[in-house]
Amino acid sequence: MIHILLVDDDRDILDIMRLDLEDVPAFAVDTCSASTEAVELIRQGNYDVIIADWRMPVLNGTELIKKIRSNGCKSLVILYSGHNVSSDIRTAIDSGADYYLHRGGDPETEFAQLREMIGKAGIIRDGKKPD
Numbered sequence: 001m002i003h004i005l006l007v008d009d010d011r012d013i014l015d016i017m018r019l020d021l022e023d024v025p026a027f028a029v030d031t032c033s034a035s036t037e038a039v040e041l042i043r044q045g046n047y048d049v050i051i052a053d054w055r056m057p058v059l060n061g062t063e064l065i066k067k068i069r070s071n072g073c074k075s076l077v078i079l080y081s082g083h084n085v086s087s088d089i090r091t092a093i094d095s096g097a098d099y100y101l102h103r104g105g106d107p108e109t110e111f112a113q114l115r116e117m118i119g120k121a122g123i124i125r126d127g128k129k130p131d
Contacts, residue, residue, distance in 0.1 A: 002118060003046060005075075006031045007038040007064065008053040017051070020111045027118065035059035042068050047075045049118050054081035054092070062095045069096035078117055080110075 004027055008014050014031045021029045030045070032038050035056045042050065050068070054061035061079045068077075079092045082103045089100045099117050103110060 001028050002026055002048045004029045004049045004051065004118065005038065005041060005045070005047045006051050007033075007035060007056070009033050009035075009056045010053070013053075016107075017111070017114075021115070021118075024115060035061075035064045038064060039067055039071075042073055042075070043071060049076045049078065051078045051080050051114065051118075054079055062092050062097075065092065065095045065097050076118070076120065078114065080114065 004021060006014055006017050006021075006029060008017070008031075011033055014033060018029050018031050021027050030041065030047075032041055035052070036058050038050070038052070039059070041047075050073075052061045052064055056064070059067060061081060065077055065079070068075075076099075077097045078099045078101060079089075079097045080101045080103055092100050101110060101113055101117070
């Protein structure tokens with residue numbers, strides 16, 4: 001089972017993403033709409049993948065990534081955002097994001113790309129798939 005945390009302050013987007021990802025039997029999906037709540041969930045839980053928006057109150061996506069990486073989080077992190085400024089993408093990757101996916105195109109294509117990226121989480125734990 002691959003445990004996924006979705007973080008976005010837009011609850012409609014969270015619901016759509018959760019429904020799509022829950023169609024994959026190997027995915028267990030949790031959601032939260034506040035970056036500060038995400039920090040606590042990540043501290044308490046064991047997530048293989050974290051998918052976060054960039055534009056959020058309190059901590060934006062790169063600030064969230066820096067915070068969880070400084071706390072020792074080794075999860076696969078995907079920044080999935082409609083914000084598409086190349087300098088911010090570079091900052092996100094430099095802050096510890098594994099992938100950046102721009103939101104705003106065809107949702108089916110984007111969700112397929114997300115599922116493909118998440119599938120790569122299966123190799124992040126000592127070369128073994130998560131339980």
